[in-house]
Amino acid sequence: MYEGPVQDLIDELGKLPGVGPKSAQRIAFHLLGVEPPEIDRLLGALQKVRDGVQFCVVCGTVAAERECRICADPRRDRTLVCVVEEPKDVQAVERTREFKGLYHVLGGALDPLAGVGPDQLRIRELLTRIGNQEDGVDVAEVIIATDPNTVGEATATYLSRMLRDFPGLKVTRLASGLPMGGDIEFADELTLGRALAGRRAL
Numbered sequence: 758m759y760e761g762p763v764q765d766l767i768d769e770l771g772k773l774p775g776v777g778p779k780s781a782q783r784i785a786f787h788l789l790g791v792e793p794p795e796i797d798r799l800l801g802a803l804q805k806v807r808d809g810v811q812f813c814v815v816c817g818t819v820a821a822e823r824e825c826r827i828c829a830d831p832r833r834d835r836t837l838v839c840v841v842e843e844p845k846d847v848q849a850v851e852r853t854r855e856f857k858g859l860y861h862v863l864g865g866a867l868d869p870l871a872g873v874g875p876d877q878l879r880i881r882e883l884l885t886r887i888g889n890q891e892d893g894v895d896v897a898e899v900i901i902a903t904d905p906n907t908v909g910e911a912t913a914t915y916l917s918r919m920l921r922d923f924p925g926l927k928v929t930r931l932a933s934g935l936p937m938g939g940d941i942e943f944a945d946e947l948t949l950g951r952a953l954a955g956r957r958a959l
């Protein structure tokens with residue numbers, strides 16, 4: 758245990774995901790050594806997050822404006838919608854450079870034991886979006902890219918059932934090859950790119 762503010766900083770950093778006690782200590786001592794303007798930039802970024810981050814009104818990912826960069830891009834294929842759990846999964850699929858469509862972020866996966874039901878996720882928004890495209894372009898295919906773990910699979914099954922009601926809509930799931938029980942965020946670009954290319958119909 759250190760005394761005073763240094764220990765407070767280590768304690769706060771240690772609460773972050775993926776930061777163990779040793780990393781917390783290393784980051785804290787790194788911050789002790791950086792110039793004040795750098796600390797100010799970090800504080801500024803934290804303040805902006807505290808004061809509220811915008812989410813894209815179309816897909817639900819983190820956005821700087823009303824619509825995110827991807828949804829606002831006229832070159833994206835609006836007939837394809839890739840459904841993911843979290844904004845970080847959008848980044849993972851983008852890194853593959855294999856996907857030119859749009860996204861839909863659910864905000865998690867169905868997990869009844871943790872109290873996450875369909876109403877806690879952006880499922881109604883997805884159904885509305887597919888039923889009634891604002892720009893008049895019909896969605897031809899929904900690619901379900903939830904994580905290859907128990908809750909992700911349960912979510913995919915639920916979604917495929919809900920999407921069955923849309924005539925002519927193709928519903929696909931990322932191909933296997935992704936490590937079971939994993940998180941698409943951690944899949945390497947090549948594996949995820951292949952899973953996307955080899956997606957199968959549900």
Ligand SMILES: [Zn+2]
Pocket residue numbers: 813814815816817818824825826827828829
């Ligand atoms: Zn968007």
